[in-house]
Every structure is written in structure tokens, then in C-alpha cells.
Amino acid sequence: MRAHEAGALHGDIGNRGPAWLRAPADVNALVPQLWPRNVTRGQDGSLAVAGLGVRDIAAEFGTPVYVLDSDDLRSRCRDFRAAFPTEDIYYAGKAFLCRAVVRTIAEEGMFLDVCSGGELAVALAGGMPPERIGFHGNNKSTAELSRALDAGVGRIIVDSFAEIDRLTALARERGVRPRVLIRVTVGVEAHTHEFIATAHEDQKFGFSLAGGAAIAAALRILDEGVLELRGLHSHIGSQIFDTSGFEVSARRVLALQAQIRDARGIELPELDLGGGFGIAYTSQDDPAAPQDLAKRLRKIVDSECAAERLVVPQLSIEPGRAIVGPAVFTLYQVGTVKDVDGIRTYVSVDGGMSDNIRTALYDASYSATLASRASTAEPMLARVVGKHCESGDIVVKDEFLPADVQPGDLVAVPGTGAYCRSMASNYNHVPRPPVVEVRDGRARLIVRRETEEDLLALDVG
Numbered sequence: 291m292r293a294h295e296a297g298a299l300h301g302d303i304g305n306r307g308p309a310w311l312r313a314p315a316d317v318n319a320l321v322p323q324l325w326p327r328n329v330t331r332g333q334d335g336s337l338a339v340a341g342l343g344v345r346d347i348a349a350e351f352g353t354p355v356y357v358l359d360s361d362d363l364r365s366r367c368r369d370f371r372a373a374f375p376t377e378d379i380y381y382a383g384k385a386f387l388c389r390a391v392v393r394t395i396a397e398e399g400m401f402l403d404v405c406s407g408g409e410l411a412v413a414l415a416g417g418m419p420p421e422r423i424g425f426h427g428n429n430k431s432t433a434e435l436s437r438a439l440d441a442g443v444g445r446i447i448v449d450s451f452a453e454i455d456r457l458t459a460l461a462r463e464r465g466v467r468p469r470v471l472i473r474v475t476v477g478v479e480a481h482t483h484e485f486i487a488t489a490h491e492d493q494k495f496g497f498s499l500a501g502g503a504a505i506a507a508a509l510r511i512l513d514e515g516v517l518e519l520r521g522l523h524s525h526i527g528s529q530i531f532d533t534s535g536f537e538v539s540a541r542r543v544l545a546l547q548a549q550i551r552d553a554r555g556i557e558l559p560e561l562d563l564g565g566g567f568g569i570a571y572t573s574q575d576d577p578a579a580p581q582d583l584a585k586r587l588r589k590i591v592d593s594e595c596a597a598e599r600l601v602v603p604q605l606s607i608e609p610g611r612a613i614v615g616p617a618v619f620t621l622y623q624v625g626t627v628k629d630v631d632g633i634r635t636y637v638s639v640d641g642g643m644s645d646n647i648r649t650a651l652y653d654a655s656y657s658a659t660l661a662s663r664a665s666t667a668e669p670m671l672a673r674v675v676g677k678h679c680e681s682g683d684i685v686v687k688d689e690f691l692p693a694d695v696q697p698g699d700l701v702a703v704p705g706t707g708a709y710c711r712s713m714a715s716n717y718n719h720v721p722r723p724p725v726v727e728v729r730d731g732r733a734r735l736i737v738r739r740e741t742e743e744d745l746l747a748l749d750v751g
């Protein structure tokens with residue numbers, strides 16, 4: 291069968307995939323922007339990362355396994371640092387956090403955004419200087435705020451009046467003056483999935499700009515004088531490609547900045563524009579380079595500041611996905627291949643929604659490739675699914691894999707560095723996979739595989 295006829299194999303019943311998906315001329319070819327920079331297909335046809343073959347990785351660490359290309363991660367940090375040399379870059383730890391990543395981020399001169407006591411604990415354990423930590427969250431507990439104050443975190447991004455009251459009381463008790471930003475809900479509809487859009491009015495984060503809560507919060511903090519209000523913060527969502535949302539958000543937040551100045555004669559010195567910069571999950575995604583993002587964001591801020599006659603504040607951003615997402619792929623082993631006659635072929639792997647919930651949760655698209663060998667077979671449109679007791683347990687909705695894919699083969703899914711391990715669960719009591727860092731042909735375990743003992747250790751009844 292010829293490549294472009296692949297859809298015909300399954301008839302017309304729903305197995306054509308999205309309109310843009312085409313059978314590749316070479317099913318072994320890698321689309322470079324989807325893969326960590328040091329991934330290649332070796333002479334034997336299998337994938338290698340930084341010179342280390344995936345079959346060796348699977349033999350040593352088992353599957354599924356998240357494989358982190360350590361130099362790729364560093365190079366993405368450096369690209370952002372080069373593009374934003376005077377801005378503070380907070381890596382959004384929710385994307386993926388462990389001590390080794392904290393150390394890398396810290397060494398690369400980045401700051402770190404955490405949003406829970408647990409993330410704060412990992413950040414501190416990894417050696418991130420507390421003054422370079424920003425603490426987020428719409429429902430920080432008194433215990434979490436106390437811990438943040440005691441650790442001396444650099445910025446607390448306040449999210450509600452209740453939190454302002456709590457933090458003010460804790461600061462008074464300790465005789466300290468924590469530096470805070472106000473998270474502003476700017477009312478922007480980011481062009482992304484509903485669950486990862488965070489600045490439209492009807493949602494839980496931040497102080498509403500339109501409703502007047504944001505100005506009220508700023509004036510309360512300034513008038514009380516217990517917390518040091520450093521600036522405003524806006525995060526409009528995630529996996530965003532179109533910078534027009536940032537433009538509207540910067541305009542609105544800087545208008546608020548001008549309002550605060552007019553009300554109290556104070557210009558806040560900082561502005562955090564959040565994260566959300568999109569990455570490529572499929573060949574259809576075309577993310578902007580950090581240099582281009584920097585240019586666009588600076589232009590937006592400069593012109594809005596000029597319009598409001600404001601001094602340009604110190605800017606910060608909070609990329610998570612764009613730093614770690616493309617640096618990782620997940621390696622799975624195929625267990626069964628099932629051709630559901632006339633509908634589609636299901637390739638079942640040994641992980642699934644417990645190690646990557648994004649497909650089920652956000653209807654996210656991923657891609658996949660046969661990783662343990664090359665194949666001369668024709669491309670076959672397949673759905674890569676997991677091993678969970680859930681029909682929505684899909685890893686990759688539609689992908690062309692070689693028609694001879696079979697049990698025992700390794701399949702790799704790129705772009706899994708962000709919001710996969712960090713959102714992993716134990717559903718069906720499937721232990722969470724390890725994270726292996728590869729550099730210069732050598733692999734190092736940075737997060738070990740969960741064991742059945744780990745699962746049972748919590749079960750005390």
C-alpha cells in the first residue's frame with residue numbers, strides 16, 4: 291500500500307485523523323522541532339539521545355521512562371537568558387520539578403515559581419536561593435505562607451483578600467516586610483484550551499480588574515504598609531502561540547499601574563507577564579523563538595508605558611513548558627497491537643494516562659515514533675493508548691506508525707517534559723515512571739521508579 295493510501299486501509303469510518311495529518315514520506319523520519327536537540331536515529335535505526343541508545347536506556351531502567359536530554363534543557367534555559375538578559379526568568383516548577391532540575395535551573399541563573407508547600411520544599415531541597423523563588427497559589431494555607439516567610443522567599447504573588455489578611459498578620463507577628471505582587475485577572479480570553487486559560491473573568495485565579503478588586507487590593511496593601519507591594523502580575527494561560535493576548539493583558543495591567551500611581555503617587559517597580567509560551571507537540575505547531583517573544587513583549591510594554599507615561603518596570607516572565615517540555619520524551623514498550631476492523635489500529639503501551647494525562651484532560655495532541663528500530667513497512671494510522679481501565683486512556687490520538695509495529699517494540703512520545711510527570715497519578719495502582727537524565731552518552735536516574743512497596747507504604751489500614 292502506498293503511503294498516501296493509508297486512510298483507505300480502514301475505510302471511511304472515523305480513522306482519517308485530523309485534516310492536517312498526512313502519512314510521512316519516510317515513517318522513520320524525525321520532525322526536528324518535536325525532539326530534544328540531541329536525539330538522532332542511529333545507524334541501526336533506533337533512537338539515541340546524546341549518543342545513548344534507547345534500547346540501552348530501556349534495558350537499564352525499564353519502561354515507561356521519561357528521558358531528559360540534559361544539555362537540551364540547559365540550552366533552552368540559555369536561549370531564554372540570552373533573549374531576556376535583563377528580565378527575571380522564573381521557571382514555572384509546576385511543569386516538572388525535582389532536585390536535579392532545580393539545580394540546573396539555579397545554575398543557569400533562572401528564578402523559580404512554585405505554587406504549593408511541596409514545590410517550595412523541593413525548590414529549597416534543590417538549593418534554589420530563596421530570594422529567587424516566587425510563591426504562587428490561589429489558596430495558600432497559613433502554614434504555607436509561614437513557611438515561605440521563614441524561608442525568605444523573594445516574592446509572594448497574592449491572590450485573594452483573605453490571603454492579604456493572612457499574610458499581613460503573619461508578617462506583623464514576625465516583624466518582616468514580605469515583597470508581594472498582585473495577581474491580576476485581566477479579562478483576556480487566551481486562545482487555548484479552557485482549562486489552561488487563566489485570565490478570563492469567570493475563574494478562580496487573581497483579583498478582577500474589571501470588577502475593581504485589583505485596584506482595591508493594591509490600595510489596601512499600600513495603605514496598610516505591612517507588605518511591600520513590588521508590582522502586578524498577569525498570567526493569561528498556557529500553550530499560547532499568539533502574542534495578541536499578551537498585548538491586551540499588558541495594556542490592561544499597565545493601565546492599572548497608572549491608576550495606582552494616580553491614586554497614591556507611587557509607580558510600582560516590577561511587572562510579571564507570566565508564562566504560557568507554546569511548544570511544538572505536532573508538526574503543526576510553530577512556536578516563536580525566545581528572541582522573537584522577547585522582542586514582541588518588550589515592544590508591547592514599551593509602547594504601553596509610553597502611552598501611560600510610566601517608567602518601564604523591571605519585567606519578569608514565568609515559562610515552564612517552553613523550558614522543559616521539549617527536553618523530554620517518554621519511552622514506552624508496545625504490549626498489544628489491535629486492529630479494530632474497519633475503524634482503527636490501537637497500539638497499547640505499558641503506561642498511559644497515569645504518566646500523561648494531558649491527552650485526556652486537555653484533548654492535547656502528541657506525536658510518536660517507533661524508537662527501537664527503523665522499519666521499511668508502510669505508514670499506518672494508529673492510536674497509541676495506555677494500559678488503564680478507561681477508554682479515554684489515550685496517549686497519542688492519531689499518528690502514523692509503521693504497519694509492522696509489534697509487541698516488544700519501543701515507541702517514543704516527544705514533548706513530555708511539562709505537565710506529564712508532574713501530573714502523573716497512581717491510577718490503577720500503576721507505579722509512576724522514573725526520570726532519567728542523559729548527557730554525553732551516560733544516563734543518570736534523577737527520579738526513581740515508584741514501586742509497589744511505595745504504593746503499599748501509604749496504605750496503613
Ligand SMILES: Cc1ncc(COP(=O)(O)O)c(C=O)c1O
Pocket residue numbers: 382384385403426488525527528529564565566567608609610611612708
Ligand atoms: C502563574 C503561572 N505562571 C506560569 C505558568 C507556566 O505556564 P507554561 O508552563 O505554559 O509556561 C503557569 C501555568 O499554569 C502559571 O499558572
